[in-house]
Amino acid sequence: MEPGLGDVRPVHRRAGLEQVAAGLIRFVLSRLLQSLVALAILSVVVFVLARATGDPLSLILPMSATEEDYANARRYLGLDRPYVEQYLSFVGRAVTGDFGMSLRARKPVSELIGERLPNSLRLAVFAMGVSLAIAFPLGILAAVKKGTSLDRAAQVIAVLGQSLPTFWVAIVLVEFVAGRLQWLPAGGIDGFTSYILPGFTLGWFVVAGMMRLLRSAMLEVLDSEYVKLARVKGVVEHRVVWLHALKNALIPVVTFAGIYFAILVTTAIVVETVFAWPGLGRLAYEGISSRDFPVIQAVVLTTGAIVAVVNLGVDCLYAVIDPRIRYAR
Amino acid sequence: MNRMSRTVAVSLLSMALASLAVAGPGWAQAKTDLTVALSSFSAETLDPALQGHNVKYYLSLMFDYLVGTTPDGQPTQQGGLAAKWENSPDHKRWTFHLRKGVKFHNGDDVTSEDVKFSLQRAMGKRSTTGYAGPLRTLIQDIETPAADRVVIVTKEPTLIIPTYLSRSLSTEGMVLPKKYIEQNGDDVFARKPVGSGPYKFVEQVTGSHIKLAAVDSHWRIGTPKYKTVTFKLVPEETTRIALLRRGEVDVADVSRERVKELEKENFPVHFRKEEAILHMWWVLGPDGLPAPMKDKRVREAMNIAIDRAEIAQSIFAGRAEPAAIPMGLSWSFRDIGFKVTPDMVYPYDPARAKKLLAEAGVASGFPLDVYAFQLPGLPEGKAFAEAVTGYWEKIGIKTKLIPVDYPAFRKQWVDRKNPGSVGYYNIANRDWIGTYALLEKMAYTPSKLNDTVNDVEIDGMIAQVMRQTDKDKINALMRNIYTRMRSEHYGVPVVYLHSPYATSKRLGKWNPGSVMYDLFIDELASSK
Numbered sequence: 001m002e003p004g005l006g007d008v009r010p011v012h013r014r015a016g017l018e019q020v021a022a023g024l025i026r027f028v029l030s031r032l033l034q035s036l037v038a039l040a041i042l043s044v045v046v047f048v049l050a051r052a053t054g055d056p057l058s059l060i061l062p063m064s065a066t067e068e069d070y071a072n073a074r075r076y077l078g079l080d081r082p083y084v085e086q087y088l089s090f091v092g093r094a095v096t097g098d099f100g101m102s103l104r105a106r107k108p109v110s111e112l113i114g115e116r117l118p119n120s121l122r123l124a125v126f127a128m129g130v131s132l133a134i135a136f137p138l139g140i141l142a143a144v145k146k147g148t149s150l151d152r153a154a155q156v157i158a159v160l161g162q163s164l165p166t167f168w169v170a171i172v173l174v175e176f177v178a179g180r181l182q183w184l185p186a187g188g189i190d191g192f193t194s195y196i197l198p199g200f201t202l203g204w205f206v207v208a209g210m211m212r213l214l215r216s217a218m219l220e221v222l223d224s225e226y227v228k229l230a231r232v233k234g235v236v237e238h239r240v241v242w243l244h245a246l247k248n249a250l251i252p253v254v255t256f257a258g259i260y261f262a263i264l265v266t267t268a269i270v271v272e273t274v275f276a277w278p279g280l281g282r283l284a285y286e287g288i289s290s291r292d293f294p295v296i297q298a299v300v301l302t303t304g305a306i307v308a309v310v311n312l313g314v315d316c317l318y319a320v321i322d323p324r325i326r327y328a329r
Numbered sequence: 330m331n332r333m334s335r336t337v338a339v340s341l342l343s344m345a346l347a348s349l350a351v352a353g354p355g356w357a358q359a360k361t362d363l364t365v366a367l368s369s370f371s372a373e374t375l376d377p378a379l380q381g382h383n384v385k386y387y388l389s390l391m392f393d394y395l396v397g398t399t400p401d402g403q404p405t406q407q408g409g410l411a412a413k414w415e416n417s418p419d420h421k422r423w424t425f426h427l428r429k430g431v432k433f434h435n436g437d438d439v440t441s442e443d444v445k446f447s448l449q450r451a452m453g454k455r456s457t458t459g460y461a462g463p464l465r466t467l468i469q470d471i472e473t474p475a476a477d478r479v480v481i482v483t484k485e486p487t488l489i490i491p492t493y494l495s496r497s498l499s500t501e502g503m504v505l506p507k508k509y510i511e512q513n514g515d516d517v518f519a520r521k522p523v524g525s526g527p528y529k530f531v532e533q534v535t536g537s538h539i540k541l542a543a544v545d546s547h548w549r550i551g552t553p554k555y556k557t558v559t560f561k562l563v564p565e566e567t568t569r570i571a572l573l574r575r576g577e578v579d580v581a582d583v584s585r586e587r588v589k590e591l592e593k594e595n596f597p598v599h600f601r602k603e604e605a606i607l608h609m610w611w612v613l614g615p616d617g618l619p620a621p622m623k624d625k626r627v628r629e630a631m632n633i634a635i636d637r638a639e640i641a642q643s644i645f646a647g648r649a650e651p652a653a654i655p656m657g658l659s660w661s662f663r664d665i666g667f668k669v670t671p672d673m674v675y676p677y678d679p680a681r682a683k684k685l686l687a688e689a690g691v692a693s694g695f696p697l698d699v700y701a702f703q704l705p706g707l708p709e710g711k712a713f714a715e716a717v718t719g720y721w722e723k724i725g726i727k728t729k730l731i732p733v734d735y736p737a738f739r740k741q742w743v744d745r746k747n748p749g750s751v752g753y754y755n756i757a758n759r760d761w762i763g764t765y766a767l768l769e770k771m772a773y774t775p776s777k778l779n780d781t782v783n784d785v786e787i788d789g790m791i792a793q794v795m796r797q798t799d800k801d802k803i804n805a806l807m808r809n810i811y812t813r814m815r816s817e818h819y820g821v822p823v824v825y826l827h828s829p830y831a832t833s834k835r836l837g838k839w840n841p842g843s844v845m846y847d848l849f850i851d852e853l854a855s856s857k
Contacts, residue, residue: 058739060372060380066462066770067778072454104372105535106379106519112535171567179571186571187563188537276563278536286536290372291736 024319031315035308039301043094046300047087047293056103056291077103090297099298104290109298112283117265117302119189120272120279123202124264126195128257130203131210138207139214143222144241154211161208170201170274187276198275202268206260213256217249224248250321258314266303363555365850366563366578369705373535373562376519377500378451382459386848387560389496390541392503392524393549395425395444396495400842400849402660402760404495408549410439410504410525420486420798427477431548433506434529441473446507448481451500455515459499460766467493467795486798492762497844527553527851537562543854550855558850570831579833580850584708585648588829596831601841601848603659604828605706605755606652607713609821610771610781612741614748617783621691622749628818630685634724635717636677641824644713648827651675654811655782655820656756656768660843664761665804673815682724694725698750700738701730706828707755714753717823743778755826757845761807765794768810772819782819 057065057073065073074080078089093100099109142154177197178186185194221227222245230240269281280299287295371383381388397408406413411425431439451458452465467487472480481490494502504525510518522530527550528541539560543553561578563569569581573596583591588598611622621627637651652659653673662668686692699721701714711732718728731750738752756767772782773791790806790813797803814820830841830848842849 054736054740056736058736058743061457065457065778066776069457069462070778073457076455106372106374106376106516107535115535171565174565174567174571179567179574182575186575186577187565187568188561274565274568276537276561276565276568278534278562282536282564289734 031312039304042304046297050293050296054291059290100294102295104292109294116280116283120265126199127202130199131206135207135210139211142215143218158208158212161204167270173197198271202271214253217252221245221249258310262307262310361556363558364578366561366569366581370562375522377503378456380457381500385846390528391526393526394496394502396491398496400840402497402844421483423481423490425479433523433525435523439525440476441479443507444479445471445473447505489762497760551857553854555854579836581831583829583831585646591831599830599841601828603825605757605826607755607823609753612750619748624689626685626689630682632675632818633678634682635720644709649824652822652825655814655822658758658764660758661761661764665807667808679724694727696727698729700752701732702735759845
């Protein structure tokens with residue numbers, strides 16, 4: 001029997017609540033362990049790669065700096081120590097949340113992340129909200145009205161969303177909507193209105209993918225036997241679509257949304273740059289372009305942690321959406 | 330339309346209406362606030378000793394210099410904490426008399442101890458300012474015989490102390506509060522700086538903005554016209570211009586190519602004329618310039634193969650002037666009485682360039698690596714490098730364009746791993762002493778690290794300048810250095826770049842000046 005249709009759920013009868021909880025805890029712990037191993041590997045990779053990109057002192061010191069100036073700065077910033085010592089010091093501090101001082105800004109990196117991460121999170125939540133608000137109704141409608149002009153219009157929106165480069169969309173919106181029409185702010189963070197253009201730019205790209213995914217998943221589910229049975233039993237159409245079909249079409253969409261949420265938080269470099277949005281993506285860009293090792297390391301590890309947490313959340317959500325999943329593991 | 334379609338339509342329409350309903354500028358501000366949008370804040374530092382030279386445009390609002398400078402780069406006794414100064418007959422003791430009654434923003438008096446502390450801090454090992462090294466070499470002692478008098482004792486006779494400690498150079502001359510820093514530490518100071526300038530620090534959000542608030546009255550500019558000055562970091566030019574159009578910013582740096590469009594819309598555009606020289610040079614090998622660049626004729630050929638006027642017009646939208654003197658920073662010319670004569674101007678003569686290559690034995694050309702990169706203030710970097718290699722290809726040089734970022738080129742340059750390859754920089758223009766400091770690093774063989782010129786004659790002249798106390802003789806030496814740099818073609822000076830700043834229509838007159846890394850925003854706020 002397909003889940004979501006009837007009241008009879010034999011799996012629940014076999015397993016007690018305690019067994020379910022123990023299974024979930026085991027699952028979460030094993031995922032956490034995997035994430036920690038991944039973060040440890042990531043810390044080595046980012047430490048090595050950051051140093052392979054060049055010497056930050058050539059950007060910190062003036063063009064006329066002498067060899068003595070270089071030696072002084074290297075010593076002061078701790079860059080004269082052996083790599084192993086630098087790595088151990090970095091990891092030792094990182095586990096306590098101390099990522100050292102930014103070579104460029106001379107501020108604790110954790111403070112910089114603390115300033116930027118909430119901005120990125122807020123923008124990502126807004127963008128995800130925009131994309132869900134557009135993609136869900138459009139995707140479902142496109143599936144239900146397959147082959148109609150509405151379906152085709154939705155396809156056009158999807159194609160445009162995925163094919164128009166984000167930087168182009170961002171610049172066009174700034175130039176016309178903010179600069180010429182003066183409808184919305186052009187950049188910076190100042191109240192709700194300042195979220196609209198960057199949020200829409202970020203969200204539109206996600207809309208396209210999410211809508212297509214939802215449409216194809218819905219088409220598949222709407223064609224399944226249990227949906228046909230529901231219709232035969234006389235369940236009203238909007239209940240069939242929104243309650244029975246949608247729930248089962250959500251698994252791939254949740255995965256997609258989870259992955260994209262992490263991406264929106266951590267890599268919205270273009271949107272953050274165009275809209276002068278002080279977020280994590282721009283911090284990463286600033287760190288990389290100024291060879292700011294502590295910032296690069298901290299941003300990459302934070303990004304890794306966000307991806308791990310989001311993935312874990314998505315996995316847990318699967319179990320809520322489809323109870324069969326917890327027992328398959 | 331069924332129920333589901335209606336739901337979708339209503340939700341989409343609601344979103345569209347919500348977007349339109351919130352229309353209107355969000356950063357609208359009172360006229361008493363000044364907002365400056367810039368593409369880069371460099372290191373965003375608030376501590377003058379940590380790369381402060383790159384962000385003098387906001388630091389000079391918070392701090393006073395020991396020696397003042399006019400926007401046009403001339404020393405003035407009206408603009409610094411030292412109301413007057415004099416030197417001993419042997420030019421080894423410089424006495425500065427401090428202005429009385431000046432206070433830091435926390436209420437502490439500005440005294441000679443603060444001056445001493447600031448200078449020692451600027452010369453300290455932690456410092457990454459532009460001229461910490463030369464000052465360390467030059468200064469022997471700093472005496473404070475009275476609260477309003479400070480004496481700087483140098484190891485050698487010199488004329489350059491006041492200039493080094495002035496606003497015309499880096500940040501070594503900024504006076505910081507000794508007591509506040511000693512009580513709170515460097516890190517606190519770097520986050521909550523206290524100075525004695527016309528504006529005090531309010532807040533910094535890294536990657537976003539720095540906000541300053543006016544003091545009630547300041548000895549330098551009177552009661553500031555703007556209650557707050559905010560520097561906004563807006564990396565994308567389209568956004569800066571949109572903010573300007575919406576009236577949300579008053580000053581914005583813009584690219585040379587957008588100037589015409591903004592002028593058409595009646596936005597005043599102010600230029601920092603010849604703000605930088607775009608200069609190319611060859612990476613030295615262990616034994617100096619390698620062949621074939623060792624041959625003066627090849628260096629000349631590479632110079633006259635370039636059509637500078639065309640580059641100025643096509644790459645820099647006509648907002649640049651051809652340059653003729655290697656490392657010839659034009660703001661220093663007036664100080665030392667140097668004049669670029671017509672015979673010094675490089676003609677565009679590819680036919681003669683080919684002939685010179687043939688005479689040098691490389692008629693069929695030679696391979697040449699050219700590094701291409703963008704730089705702050707030089708978004709045209711890669712297009713420029715492509716254009717120059719195009720000219721060199723025309724005379725038979727087989728160029729290979731290597732796209733990198735500047736640090737990668739710098740590593741090649743200082744490590745001397747690819748001798749004879751070419752890179753460039755938009756070197757900030759500066760007065761004679763700044764130029765001298767640059768020559769001492771880039772054209773002086775003993776400097777090793779940054780050297781691009783090996784010439785015994787030039788080495789000798791550079792060594793003499795520092796010890797010379799007769800300004801006329803210094804000027805003659807500097808003129809001779811330039812003349813030899815030009816006659817030996819030690820580098821490829823291409824153009825002087827003008828840097829445009831667009832302002833709101835309400836701003837009025839503003840002289841952004843000709844002092845390196847400064848914009849003289851305080852002059853704009855002056856009520857005097």
